[in-house]
Amino acid sequence: MAERPPAEGDRNAASAGDNRPALSLHVPEPKYRPGDAVDFSHIQVPEAGAQARPDETVDPKDMLDLAHDLIRVLGDDNKAHGPWDPKLDPETLRTMLGHMAMTRAFDERMFRGQRQGKTSFYMKCTGEEATSVSASMALAADDMIFPSYRQQGILIQRGYPMIEMINQIYSNRGDKLKGRQLPIMYSSREHSFFSISGNLATQTPQAVGWAMASAIKGDSRIAATWVGEGSTAEGDFHSACLFATVYNAPVILNVVNNQWAISSFSGFAGAERSTFAARGVGYGIASLRVDGNDPLACYAAEQWAANRARANAGPTLIEFFSYRAEGHSTSDDPSGYRSAQEREEWPLGDPVMRLKNHLIAIGEWDEERQEKMDLEAAEYVKKVTKEAEANGILGHGLHHPFRTMFEDVFEELPWHLQEQSEQAIREREAKFPEGLPNGGKGA
Numbered sequence: 001m002a003e004r005p006p007a008e009g010d011r012n013a014a015s016a017g018d019n020r021p022a023l024s025l026h027v028p029e030p031k032y033r034p035g036d037a038v039d040f041s042h043i044q045v046p047e048a049g050a051q052a053r054p055d056e057t058v059d060p061k062d063m064l065d066l067a068h069d070l071i072r073v074l075g076d077d078n079k080a081h082g083p084w085d086p087k088l089d090p091e092t093l094r095t096m097l098g099h100m101a102m103t104r105a106f107d108e109r110m111f112r113g114q115r116q117g118k119t120s121f122y123m124k125c126t127g128e129e130a131t132s133v134s135a136s137m138a139l140a141a142d143d144m145i146f147p148s149y150r151q152q153g154i155l156i157q158r159g160y161p162m163i164e165m166i167n168q169i170y171s172n173r174g175d176k177l178k179g180r181q182l183p184i185m186y187s188s189r190e191h192s193f194f195s196i197s198g199n200l201a202t203q204t205p206q207a208v209g210w211a212m213a214s215a216i217k218g219d220s221r222i223a224a225t226w227v228g229e230g231s232t233a234e235g236d237f238h239s240a241c242l243f244a245t246v247y248n249a250p251v252i253l254n255v256v257n258n259q260w261a262i263s264s265f266s267g268f269a270g271a272e273r274s275t276f277a278a279r280g281v282g283y284g285i286a287s288l289r290v291d292g293n294d295p296l297a298c299y300a301a302e303q304w305a306a307n308r309a310r311a312n313a314g315p316t317l318i319e320f321f322s323y324r325a326e327g328h329s330t331s332d333d334p335s336g337y338r339s340a341q342e343r344e345e346w347p348l349g350d351p352v353m354r355l356k357n358h359l360i361a362i363g364e365w366d367e368e369r370q371e372k373m374d375l376e377a378a379e380y381v382k383k384v385t386k387e388a389e390a391n392g393i394l395g396h397g398l399h400h401p402f403r404t405m406f407e408d409v410f411e412e413l414p415w416h417l418q419e420q421s422e423q424a425i426r427e428r429e430a431k432f433p434e435g436l437p438n439g440g441k442g443a
């Protein structure tokens, strides 16, 4: 082969023989795999009540510590401590406990329903109830929520009828979304709960945009979004932060750091380098890192952020430090990739237990009442599940007329969809000339 003059790349390759060290990459690896003994002593858990609570209008530059600390209210003595104590009355605390217990009962029943073949899919939020229930209690009922898929606690807290949730999960005749969404991807305009999207992090720029629109219109409602720590690796999350800070949008960016993104541990989203709250610091956003299993701290942080947004003082990023106690979804088996001991060793405990123990410690609750409440929650979910089942369950025939799959997106069906719809209906009639196997609901 003929000699050719060295190209730029060749010259660099030639000089690689000198004594400079070879480069290498770091590939994150979770500390514990199945069967490993778990030691979480490296996780710093500061004393409850030790974190300063700045005024809501503080300059983000003057609260940098709070992006690395951990705001905690409930101490090991089950009492509330320090300036972040929201000082809620016992009745409100019992209501909070009730919503969390109901969320847990709902999760249990829906998970079982999936195993029984009544739906194709379900996702629990076990261990993360405070990050939705307690946080949303600190918002106004008409503040706009842009959720991820693990905030069923918000709908329960807002009083969304449970039957609507189950109808959606079963994609049955009562499903207002007509079976077009994956089970658990609820939507309720009346409850200011934006449609859940499976495309991770899309809700974050939408929340910021909605908040900007609210400010442009001179409205008083703020927006709050929830996103998983893994999803903060998406570009959308960063666009959201930039728009939020540039325009001082009245928005709260809640990052639920439950340590896992399906089988990817949080290190792949950057957890080995810094906290998720610290992401906000680079954007000049007020950032709080919060014990996500401490219901009082979750409430207090969300309330702080809401006050800040309402005062036109700008956005807040909150990292709720928590742990996904169960599988990612009914399609997941975490025993294949993480140690079962993690859940037991998790140093921040369980949010339901912590609030229960707090109420007992202040003389406002007891084990009998807790038992009764849990039983009533389970009975209620069972009753509503039966009612929803009367509308059908997933996979038992078509619950909505076939033609409806072409409706509702456009006010007037465009010609190409009109054609596709007619073709689809013709093909169905050709395939089932004797009528449909499910009794002809597909007209």
Ligand SMILES: Cc1ncc(C[n+]2csc(CCOP(=O)(O)OP(=O)(O)O)c2C)c(N)n1
Binding pocket: 150, 198, 199, 200, 227, 228, 229, 230, 231, 232, 256, 258, 260, 261, 262, 324, 328
């Ligand atoms: C854009 C996009 N990428 C990947 C997926 C697949 N996916 C669904 S959930 C998930 C994990 C998300 O983890 P995290 O954000 O930490 O939320 P968590 O499930 O822990 O609540 C992934 C990768 C998706 N739905 N959308």
Ligand SMILES: [Mg+2]
Binding pocket: 228, 229, 230, 256, 257, 258, 259, 260, 261, 262
């Ligand atoms: Mg996660």
